[in-house]
Amino acid sequence: MLRALSILCLIWGFNFVVMKTASNFFSPEMFVTCRFSLGAAVLLLVAFIRKLPLPPKKLWGWIFLSGAFQISFCSMLVQFCFQFLNAGLVSMLNYTMPVWVTILAYFFLKEPLTAKKIFGIALSIFGVSVLMNVDLSGRFFAMLLALLAAVVWAVGNVIMKAKLSGCEPVALTTWQMTIAAILLATYTLIFGNTQVNWTVTAVACLLYNGILASALAFFIWAYILMHMDASKASISVLAVPVVSVISGVICLGEPLTVTMIFGMAMVLSGIFLVQHS
Numbered sequence: 001m002l003r004a005l006s007i008l009c010l011i012w013g014f015n016f017v018v019m020k021t022a023s024n025f026f027s028p029e030m031f032v033t034c035r036f037s038l039g040a041a042v043l044l045l046v047a048f049i050r051k052l053p054l055p056p057k058k059l060w061g062w063i064f065l066s067g068a069f070q071i072s073f074c075s076m077l078v079q080f081c082f083q084f085l086n087a088g089l090v091s092m093l094n095y096t097m098p099v100w101v102t103i104l105a106y107f108f109l110k111e112p113l114t115a116k117k118i119f120g121i122a123l124s125i126f127g128v129s130v131l132m133n134v135d136l137s138g139r140f141f142a143m144l145l146a147l148l149a150a151v152v153w154a155v156g157n158v159i160m161k162a163k164l165s166g167c168e169p170v171a172l173t174t175w176q177m178t179i180a181a182i183l184l185a186t187y188t189l190i191f192g193n194t195q196v197n198w199t200v201t202a203v204a205c206l207l208y209n210g211i212l213a214s215a216l217a218f219f220i221w222a223y224i225l226m227h228m229d230a231s232k233a234s235i236s237v238l239a240v241p242v243v244s245v246i247s248g249v250i251c252l253g254e255p256l257t258v259t260m261i262f263g264m265a266m267v268l269s270g271i272f273l274v275q276h277s
Contacts, residue, residue, distance in 0.1 A: 013243020038210025070156025
């Protein structure tokens, strides 16, 4: 499981560099739509080649909700918040997701809520805020929406754990992402900016996001949730900002300060505490 978590955090962490590059060629909502549409297409092809059967009818409502919450609604809320808040604050608020998962898992999944787990989550989230150099200025309603994105993401994760753990992971991820892609495309075509400047770099960014950061990464995430406590799996995702910062330093020449190293240490220490609680 550690290997799966490491691959996931590396893929999503390096995606910080890729998405930052992609912002030069795509409008935010168009990029998200293209990314998950390509991811859905890849997964549908895999499902067709493997001749995977459709999930049972009784699960389709939960698949729709988890795909809509975890992918489309969360993505749309985050993209909207970027118009009013700096990226560090949006990321930090969105990465409060493990807090909400832990609370929901306590009530709906009967996962234990220990003092050590609470302290570890708090330490990691504080570490993320230090690491991302969070500026607390911005519109209050946008902050609430960024928190709502975290809650929506958490609800999707708990639904997957509670109701969909018996699903075949590829089939589950395929239909979640297909539903999300349809919702995102509808939103973008009606309300969004569909501008794209197609270049070789733009295509490369989209391929990375569609194939690796969407199709493969969300399949890995579904697999992890099926085999770990939801709270422990969720806190592990906080390693993504650490990889993001390191990727930015290596690939984009961004500065690495002592404060950022301190933030990384807090994030990783908090993850360790939760994993061993």
